[in-house]
Amino acid sequence: LKKNRSPLIFSTQLPSRRSFGAETLLIYDQFLESSPAVAKWIAGFPHKYGVTSGEDLKSVESFPAHIRKIMSVGESLSSRQMIIVVLGGGSVGDFGSFVASIFKRGVRLVQIPSTWLAAIDSAHGGKTALNVGGVKNQIGTFYPAEKIYLVKNLLLSQPNIRAQDAFSEIYKVALLQGGAFWQSFAKGGRPDGAILWKFLKPAIAAKYKVVDRDPLEKTGHRHLLNFGHSLGHVLESLHQLPHGTAINYGLEFALVWSQTKKFLKPAMAKKIFSAPASQYLLSPGGAGLLNSSNAAKMKSLLEGDKKKVSSQKMRFIFCRAPGKCFIQEVTFSEILAEVSRQSSIAHD
Numbered sequence: 001l002k003k004n005r006s007p008l009i010f011s012t013q014l015p016s017r018r019s020f021g022a023e024t025l026l027i028y029d030q031f032l033e034s035s036p037a038v039a040k041w042i043a044g045f046p047h048k049y050g051v052t053s054g055e056d057l058k059s060v061e062s063f064p065a066h067i068r069k070i071m072s073v074g075e076s077l078s079s080r081q082m083i084i085v086v087l088g089g090g091s092v093g094d095f096g097s098f099v100a101s102i103f104k105r106g107v108r109l110v111q112i113p114s115t116w117l118a119a120i121d122s123a124h125g126g127k128t129a130l131n132v133g134g135v136k137n138q139i140g141t142f143y144p145a146e147k148i149y150l151v152k153n154l155l156l157s158q159p160n161i162r163a164q165d166a167f168s169e170i171y172k173v174a175l176l177q178g179g180a181f182w183q184s185f186a187k188g189g190r191p192d193g194a195i196l197w198k199f200l201k202p203a204i205a206a207k208y209k210v211v212d213r214d215p216l217e218k219t220g221h222r223h224l225l226n227f228g229h230s231l232g233h234v235l236e237s238l239h240q241l242p243h244g245t246a247i248n249y250g251l252e253f254a255l256v257w258s259q260t261k262k263f264l265k266p267a268m269a270k271k272i273f274s275a276p277a278s279q280y281l282l283s284p285g286g287a288g289l290l291n292s293s294n295a296a297k298m299k300s301l302l303e304g305d306k307k308k309v310s311s312q313k314m315r316f317i318f319c320r321a322p323g324k325c326f327i328q329e330v331t332f333s334e335i336l337a338e339v340s341r342q343s344s345i346a347h348d
């Protein structure tokens, strides 16, 4: 296995607590105690620290208070043997893995993602993160977990609306990867838990395929994972949409723009858009989200995007075909012109 890859363990139930040994500290999302089975599993850990998930947890301003409490919970644990097990969604994963990466100069880390977003995406690739002054992911480390458990019963216990939201992450990586993964997903991909579980393994493998070529985000290749995210993030802020829903709109926008630019030829576009999985893509123009009265606000949100390369330009991901997506620099004015174009065709 490559150094940045974490071994994956697919299981039906949560792993036995004893498998981690005595020197274990559990950092977990307290919300999960609402399930009696998970609450019982958590109760079995003598050293544990429950948190409230969300962006506030990742705030650097509240970090000193957390780390003091974690130190007192983990006081009797030996730093050499110690394992931090992190159970929760992406916010708890970003926070808990950051703690593991700096606690006693770095201790062993195991992740058990409890949301689809964390299971498909955020638990993999080793990025940890804290927010500074409300700005996301400004501080962090690269610290891959030594194991990641993908637990079917835990993930399927989420409400179906979560699967709808996570659908776009799988659609994105299937299109980036192309080949057999895309073929099989395109035929039957639906936004429900059973399908997400079925495609979880190839989806993670597809993410690692990109990460492996740019593990420390040095070459820019890892930006491919932002497919659908440039406009997605703008719509997320502008219309207060759930992240996955916003990315879904962003993917459709990127595919249509790829057609406008003639990267995506008509026959291939027809193949992609007529695939059963593509019927779950959402059209931002059709939903009236590309309102030109928001142009100034959109421009300022684009300017704040981390994919920005200069005061006028950012990296955008286009698609020629499944497995043939690529990064190209575009100006903010070009994006806004395409926003206006897609808005007007939706209203024709």
Ligand SMILES: NC(=O)c1ccc[n+]([C@@H]2O[C@H](COP(=O)([O-])OP(=O)(O)OC[C@H]3O[C@@H](n4cnc5c(N)ncnc54)[C@H](O)[C@@H]3O)[C@@H](O)[C@H]2O)c1
Pocket: 029, 031, 032, 053, 054, 055, 058, 088, 089, 090, 091, 092, 093, 094, 114, 115, 116, 117, 118, 121, 122, 123, 124, 125, 126, 127, 128, 129, 136, 137, 154, 155, 157, 158, 159
């Ligand atoms: N490190 C990375 O590479 C990376 C990549 C993408 C996103 N992220 C980060 O991930 C975070 C978003 O992830 P998220 O949506 O998982 O966030 P989250 O941890 O805030 O979880 C979202 C909600 O789901 C609840 N939840 C957790 N497990 C559940 C379960 N089994 N059933 C029902 N509800 C459950 C949580 O209590 C919370 O209310 C953001 O902070 C984002 O920046 C990190």
